[in-house]
Amino acid sequence: MIMQQSRLDLFVDRMVSQRACLDHAAKVIADMEGPVFELGLGNGRTYHHMRHIMPDRDIYVFERAVASHPDSTPPEDMVLLGDVFETLPQALERFGPSAVLIHADLGGHNAQKNDLFAQKVSPAIAPLLAVGGLMVSSDRMYFDDLVEQPLPDGAVQGRCFIYRRES
Numbered sequence: 138m139i140m141q142q143s144r145l146d147l148f149v150d151r152m153v154s155q156r157a158c159l160d161h162a163a164k165v166i167a168d169m170e171g172p173v174f175e176l177g178l179g180n181g182r183t184y185h186h187m188r189h190i191m192p193d194r195d196i197y198v199f200e201r202a203v204a205s206h207p208d209s210t211p212p213e214d215m216v217l218l219g220d221v222f223e224t225l226p227q228a229l230e231r232f233g234p235s236a237v238l239i240h241a242d243l244g245g246h247n248a249q250k251n252d253l254f255a256q257k258v259s260p261a262i263a264p265l266l267a268v269g270g271l272m273v274s275s276d277r278m279y280f281d282d283l284v285e286q287p288l289p290d291g292a293v294q295g296r297c298f299i300y301r302r303e304s
């Protein structure tokens with residue numbers, strides 16, 4: 138069997154793409170006011186990186202069960218605990234369309250399931266993004282009103298996606 142890419146290759150591509158896209162997005166939104174949302178805490182690696190590159194920003198984390206590395210565990214009052222299909226609508230009531238950056242890494246190992254999930258969750262994410270704000274995702278999303286952006290240097294096509302609310 139000829140493999141185009143090993144699982145290790147895919148993992149590395151995802152990691153370098155997440156970092157490149159988050160670094161780029163943090164620079165783009167640097168002068169905007171508003172919170173940042175991390176959807177899917179997992180081990181907390183991307184959350185830890187986001188705190189590192191955006192130390193003064195309020196970063197709210199959406200996760201159904203916190204099980205992160207102790208160094209990467211958000212304060213309790215910054216966690217919206219539960220299923221995103223419940224917490225995203227709650228966040229819209231609480232914050233309105235004010236998020237300047239939303240990062241989503243909610244998927245697992247099954248690409249087909251991830252794609253179906255992305256189709257379902259996209260309409261719950263889009264209304265939270267402020268005008269000029271960016272949405273960074275490890276999966277292709279399905280937005281009617283956000284515009285896909287070119288990837289920065291260092292990101293691998295198809296391993297990360299960036300969307301922007303233009304108006």
Ligand SMILES: C[S@@+](CC[C@H](N)C(=O)[O-])C[C@H]1O[C@@H](n2cnc3c(N)ncnc32)[C@H](O)[C@@H]1O
Pocket residue numbers: 176177178179180181182183184199200201202219220221222242243244245
């Ligand atoms: C791939 S991990 C995130 C990894 C993280 N970016 C990191 O760097 O460590 C995905 C996380 O999303 C969470 N998740 C998946 N579906 C969810 C849902 N419907 N509601 C809330 N959290 C969910 C899982 O519990 C898991 O912790």
